[in-house]
């Protein structure tokens with residue numbers, strides 16, 4: 001069953017079309033990440049779902065209940081939707097238990113729900129602390145616990161980790177994901193961080209210019225983005241032109257196996273980690289390239305390469321202490337099938 005369905009959502013602010021026909025389906029019990037660049041309409045979508053904004057056109061359904069559309073607008077406090085804002089926004093004069101129990105009735109408070117959700121977010125025993133006695137990460141955990149406490153139909157998280165430093169973020173993401181799943185919550189997370197979306201979500205929805213361009217599991221969106229813009233947005237991409245002949249395509253990187261058979265002009269997506277870098281002539285089908293530079297990332301190295309026909313290629317290889325210097329000649333082969341996207345690559349936009 002779907003907990004949230006958004007159909008053909010339109011919302012303009014003057015001449016700006018913040019939502020331009022956005023479509024979204026969120027299965028109950030799942031965590032969906034809405035991913036997109038700044039200004040693509042993510043926050044507007046979230047605010048329309050929460051009931052803070054009215055749609056100009058389109059429809060929003062929560063469970064079996066239409067909440068926006070056809071002249072209807074159920075107010076925010078009647079939607080059963082909880083929002084976790086960027087900065088947590090805890091009540092400074094209430095302790096942690098007071099914050100978490102704020103939206104609960106007396107019976108719910110007595111039922112032990114406050115302690116239960118505090119335990120879920122890893123803050124058992126923190127009930128008597130005041131917000132100013134907590135770190136930024138702990139404050140966000142309390143905000144998540146407060147959102148979960150009344151068992152809402154939907155939890156909306158608006159870039160909840162963006163104010164935290166990178167070291168804290170990774171652990172918090174994993175813990176919040178586990179807490180949402182353990183509580184059976186349905187959640188939508190808005191983020192512009194590809195890594196966050198791909199690592200946390202059951203489903204990723206990629207937005208661009210007020211529309212959803214791709215919806216699927218993290219693996220589907222990464223491996224089969226469907227168009228070059230999405231391919232680039234969710235990771236590093238080597239995009240090559242080609243004319244497919246069945247399930248293979250000749251490209252500047254050699255003849256490659258496709259993930260689907262086709263007979264058209266296509267754009268081929270090769271992820272940098274699919275490219276094997278060997279000494280020149282080590283493999284008979286290797287394509288010659290020259291190293292132009294490398295970026296060391298600790299766990300891996302990103303190589304900037306140039307084929308002899310001038311095609312730029314990026315490869316990501318594990319760091320095994322190999323010494324590759326600018327000007328060095330190498331051979332390249334491609335592992336596994338590559339993704340075929342329709343048409344030649346459009347002009348960036």
Ligand SMILES: Nc1ncnc2c1ncn2[C@@H]1O[C@H](COP(=O)(O)OP(=O)(O)OP(=O)(O)O)[C@@H](O)[C@H]1O
Nearest residue numbers: 013016018036037038039040041042043044045192
């Ligand atoms: N209340 C408003 N009044 C006028 N324009 C608005 C308003 N809210 C949003 N917009 C505009 O609508 C567009 C979409 O904004 P929105 O905040 O939804 O994007 P976003 O993807 O969440 O961006 P960010 O990641 O930067 O928060 C932007 O061009 C923004 O300037």
